[in-house]
Amino acid sequence: MKMTFRWYGNGNDSVSLEQIKQIPGVEGIVWALHNEPVGNIWPMEKILEIQKDASKYNLNIDVVESVNVHEDIKLGLPTRDLYIENYKKTIENLGKVGVKVICYNFMPIFDWTRTDLYKKLDDGSTALFYEKSKVEFEGVNPLVLIKEISEGSKGYTMPGWEPEKFERLEKLFLAYKNINEEKLWENLKYFLEQIIPVAELNGIKMAIHPDDPPWSIFGLPRIITCGENLERLLNLVDSKSNGITLCSGSLGSNPKNNIPDIIRRYNERIPFAHIRNIKIYENGDFIETSHRSCDGSLDITEIVKAFNERNYEGYIRPDHGRHIWNEKCRPGYGLYDRALGIMYILGIWDILEKNKY
Ligand code: DNO
Numbered sequence: 001m002k003m004t005f006r007w008y009g010n011g012n013d014s015v016s017l018e019q020i021k022q023i024p025g026v027e028g029i030v031w032a033l034h035n036e037p038v039g040n041i042w043p044m045e046k047i048l049e050i051q052k053d054a055s056k057y058n059l060n061i062d063v064v065e066s067v068n069v070h071e072d073i074k075l076g077l078p079t080r081d082l083y084i085e086n087y088k089k090t091i092e093n094l095g096k097v098g099v100k101v102i103c104y105n106f107m108p109i110f111d112w113t114r115t116d117l118y119k120k121l122d123d124g125s126t127a128l129f130y131e132k133s134k135v136e137f138e139g140v141n142p143l144v145l146i147k148e149i150s151e152g153s154k155g156y157t158m159p160g161w162e163p164e165k166f167e168r169l170e171k172l173f174l175a176y177k178n179i180n181e182e183k184l185w186e187n188l189k190y191f192l193e194q195i196i197p198v199a200e201l202n203g204i205k206m207a208i209h210p211d212d213p214p215w216s217i218f219g220l221p222r223i224i225t226c227g228e229n230l231e232r233l234l235n236l237v238d239s240k241s242n243g244i245t246l247c248s249g250s251l252g253s254n255p256k257n258n259i260p261d262i263i264r265r266y267n268e269r270i271p272f273a274h275i276r277n278i279k280i281y282e283n284g285d286f287i288e289t290s291h292r293s294c295d296g297s298l299d300i301t302e303i304v305k306a307f308n309e310r311n312y313e314g315y316i317r318p319d320h321g322r323h324i325w326n327e328k329c330r331p332g333y334g335l336y337d338r339a340l341g342i343m344y345i346l347g348i349w350d351i352l353e354k355n356k357y
Helices: 017-021 044-055 071-075 080-096 142-151 163-167 169-176 181-201 227-236 248-252 259-269 300-309 336-356
Strands: 002-006 026-031 060-065 101-104 116-120 126-130 205-208 242-247 272-275 278-280 286-288 315-318
Touching (some): 002 336, 017 026, 026 044, 026 315, 044 060, 071 080, 080 181, 181 205, 181 227, 181 242, 227 242, 242 248, 242 259, 259 300, 272 300, 300 336
Parallel strands (some): 002 315, 026 060, 060 101, 101 205, 205 242
Antiparallel strands (some): 116 126, 126 286
8 A cells, every 4th residue: 555645736735745744654645736727738847846846755746636527528518529638648748757546536517515614523623514405405506505615615725616617607507407327427438438548558547536425416417426336437448547546435425335345346446545534424414534433434444454455555545634733724635634544544554464474
């Protein structure tokens, strides 16, 4: 297992590379060109800048999260071919600096969705929270809800919540009226059939991120939601470069998803994993907790064990953390709780390794 830490870039993150370097076990950053508009070719100069920054601290840049997929590709519009060509060129550029994994998602319009970014936990810390009744009722106005949530982000930008997308929200919703789950599968297949050979040639594994939460919201289709659909994804293009980002917290918010089982089954096609815990309430609401198993509903020990049993050699990162010790940071992406998460994951891993011999 190779430990990594998500970093948003100089001037765009409350956490510095120097701090990341001092977290035990971290070998690389998980990065992206966050200011590059979706659909553009990522310029070589900007990629090289990140490489230069990271190499000062001897951190690798093997994992990119995310090269986002333009909505026209997900919608299957005629303009998709242009954006797919651009995507291929970005893959080639990333291959030139030795990137090994590209995380992406295929969620229509919205990436990860929460209703409260600073919900108080019993210990006084705050964390990301999803309240079903705020999202899942007839007549919900996504525009109002999303505006309200982003305004509550205390000025930090959030990955997948690019403001320019929300200016086109009404038009996008109209366009998705013609897209059901099967059509979305078709559009994903079309995309993968073109980009996977390019990824193969460049030594890169594409790793799709599960939908978060893993069910339809605002009437939009969502397909990367469960073990069965992950298998369907893997079979769309049978290549080691067509893989999964195993995100425990995203898949895990549906209690029917057995995460250790999914890991044991597909580990060879999981080049990258996000590990975090969530506490699911009886009514289906959920909140992100510390990584520790007993603090949430997911058995993180069992999840790490499943990776360990398979001698997992892919990349792992702790996922969202709580906001603790008065840290001022991007929602879910502070230093302290994610660093604690790393120590917990590595602690479990080390014991399991020791017990092997
Ligand atoms: C949120 C993240 C997601 C994730 C994308 C991957 O914190 O987990 O935005 O990066 O869905 O494409």
